[in-house]
Amino acid sequence: MAAAAVTGLVTGVLAARRPRLEAAALAVTGVILTIPSFALFGMLTILLGIGNPAVELGLALYALLPIVRNTRTGLGAVDPAVVEAARGMGMSPAQVLLRVELPLALPVIVGGLRQATVMVVAIATVGATVGANDLGQPLLEGIRANDRDAIFAGALLVGALGVSADALLAALERGLSRGRTA
Amino acid sequence: MISLEHVVKRYGDRVAVDDLSVEIGAGELAVLVGPSGCGKTTTLRMINRLVEPTSGTIRVDGRDTRERGVEELRRSIGYVIQQAGLFPHLTVAENVATVPRLLGWDRRRIRTRVDELLDLVGLPPGDYAERLPRALSGGERQRVGVARALGADPPVLLMDEPFSALDPVTRLRLQGELLRVQSLVRKTIVVVTHDIDEALRLGDRVILLQTGGRLAQVATPAELLARPASDFVAGFLGGDRTLRRLALVPLHSAELRSADGAAPAERVDAGGSLRDALEVVLRSPDGRAAVVDGDRVLGVVDAEVIRRAAVTR
Ligand SMILES: Nc1ncnc2c1ncn2[C@@H]1O[C@H](COP(=O)(O)OP(=O)(O)OP(=O)(O)O)[C@@H](O)[C@H]1O
Numbered sequence: 001m002a003a004a005a006v007t008g009l010v011t012g013v014l015a016a017r018r019p020r021l022e023a024a025a026l027a028v029t030g031v032i033l034t035i036p037s038f039a040l041f042g043m044l045t046i047l048l049g050i051g052n053p054a055v056e057l058g059l060a061l062y063a064l065l066p067i068v069r070n071t072r073t074g075l076g077a078v079d080p081a082v083v084e085a086a087r088g089m090g091m092s093p094a095q096v097l098l099r100v101e102l103p104l105a106l107p108v109i110v111g112g113l114r115q116a117t118v119m120v121v122a123i124a125t126v127g128a129t130v131g132a133n134d135l136g137q138p139l140l141e142g143i144r145a146n147d148r149d150a151i152f153a154g155a156l157l158v159g160a161l162g163v164s165a166d167a168l169l170a171a172l173e174r175g176l177s178r179g180r181t182a
Numbered sequence: 183m184i185s186l187e188h189v190v191k192r193y194g195d196r197v198a199v200d201d202l203s204v205e206i207g208a209g210e211l212a213v214l215v216g217p218s219g220c221g222k223t224t225t226l227r228m229i230n231r232l233v234e235p236t237s238g239t240i241r242v243d244g245r246d247t248r249e250r251g252v253e254e255l256r257r258s259i260g261y262v263i264q265q266a267g268l269f270p271h272l273t274v275a276e277n278v279a280t281v282p283r284l285l286g287w288d289r290r291r292i293r294t295r296v297d298e299l300l301d302l303v304g305l306p307p308g309d310y311a312e313r314l315p316r317a318l319s320g321g322e323r324q325r326v327g328v329a330r331a332l333g334a335d336p337p338v339l340l341m342d343e344p345f346s347a348l349d350p351v352t353r354l355r356l357q358g359e360l361l362r363v364q365s366l367v368r369k370t371i372v373v374v375t376h377d378i379d380e381a382l383r384l385g386d387r388v389i390l391l392q393t394g395g396r397l398a399q400v401a402t403p404a405e406l407l408a409r410p411a412s413d414f415v416a417g418f419l420g421g422d423r424t425l426r427r428l429a430l431v432p433l434h435s436a437e438l439r440s441a442d443g444a445a446p447a448e449r450v451d452a453g454g455s456l457r458d459a460l461e462v463v464l465r466s467p468d469g470r471a472a473v474v475d476g477d478r479v480l481g482v483v484d485a486e487v488i489r490r491a492a493v494t495r
């Protein structure tokens with residue numbers, strides 16, 4: 001997840017700078033998202049073997065699209081006049097990005113992280129089927145043992161995790177929006 | 183202070199600025215004016231290298247701008263744009279502190295400077311320092327924009343249509359404010375506007391460009407109105423340029439009639455303009471007014487005196 005966040009952010013920034021790269025990045029990450037999770041995990045297991053690494057890579061790939069897209073959108077929505085003022089006052093390109101563009105795009109970027117997180121929690125559950133020791137484990141065991149309590153507990157756990165992660169990031173998003181909408 | 187020598191800017195086949203040469207002296211307020219698309223913004227942005235000239239040389243303080251680090255150059259030139267371009271996520275104080283921070287000033291020095299600047303532009307720091315830009319009116323934002331541009335006390339200030347988004351009343355007030363601030367800080371200022379009235383009101387000199395980025399005329403406002411160099415200039419100034427010039431010519435420069443015999447009852451102060459004099463003359467029953475300096479009568483003004491002063495020089 002952290003890896004996806006970093007990669008997504010960097011790709012998003014680069015995409016915002018170069019329109020051609022933007023199209024390519026969105027296309028690739030978009031295609032990844034359309035691959036059913038079962039199939040993707042299956043393919044990655046062939047490459048990496050059954051277990052955690054395959055699932056982790058798969059999740060990172062899924063998380064990429066919302067992060068790349070929102071980073072790009074967030075940066076694109078920054079008022080050009082503000083960027084012009086920043087450059088005109090003598091900020092270096094890195095300073096413009098770090099002090100002006102990213103802070104202003106932050107609420108949208110966090111929005112992307114939030115979507116990615118919720119999605120990953122949901123998809124991670126499926127990871128258990130390819131031998132990852134993860135969220136789906138209790139559920140899967142419950143199904144195998146036909147134990148309704150275990151299924152229920154597992155589902156509740158996944159659900160609670162998804163909802164609380166979402167709520168947390170939503171609150172962060174709202175907090176960050178303060179003052180950023182002109 | 184700022185000199186442009188044969189500056190050309192081309193975008194593909196289109197010439198935005200065509201062989202422009204002009205000098206702007208230290209402490210002078212020059213206004214770049216002309217119709218839309220005539221290259222005003224491009225010219226201004228070449229001075230702080232937001233746009234690189236295709237050819238020609240620009241010097242600031244005698245030094246070729248190409249020989250200076252672009253960021254170092256920009257930090258020594260204040261820049262104000264339309265609608266201010268304030269950083270919406272930063273407070274007024276943080277906005278004003280931008281350049282001092284980039285220059286690594288210490289905290290206390292920045293604080294003192296920010297307060298001083300907010301006072302200068304008429305925004306009491308106690309009330310305004312901690313506000314966010316969206317909690318300001320358009321006029322207040324523009325004042326913050328000016329304060330921010332003056333942040334590190336740069337010798338040069340560039341302003342691109344600083345007042346054009348404001349309502350007429352606020353605009354007039356801020357123009358007055360700018361002249362007041364300028365009388366205190368004496369910067370070399372270049373203001374871009376498409377509004378000839380604003381140019382005539384603000385400028386020590388007016389640099390008039392015409393479509394295609396060519397220089398039409400450089401002159402003081404009074405000179406420009408008295409002797410437009412071409413039909414284009416005359417047209418841009420409008421049909422009432424003689425009338426408008428009256429406001430720019432001081433009454434004491436007119437050749438008055440002597441006040442022998444009974445001085446007219448109507449009086450006008452010698453410190454006023456020809457326009458002030460005309461106002462009194464038109465109201466006066468006999469078409470004459472006494473020009474006074476305190477209680478002393480300097481002479482008599484009438485329509486003919488005004489006419490001669492308005493068309494000569
Ligand atoms: N980046 C650019 N690429 C191509 N052409 C440009 C670019 N910037 C400006 N131009 C052209 O150069 C000319 C001068 O533009 P500029 O913005 O300097 O005009 P202006 O006098 O400031 O006009 P306005 O009063 O409308 O702001 C215009 O014809 C414009 O279309």
Ligand SMILES: [Mg+2]
Pocket residue numbers: 222223224
């Ligand atoms: Mg312009």
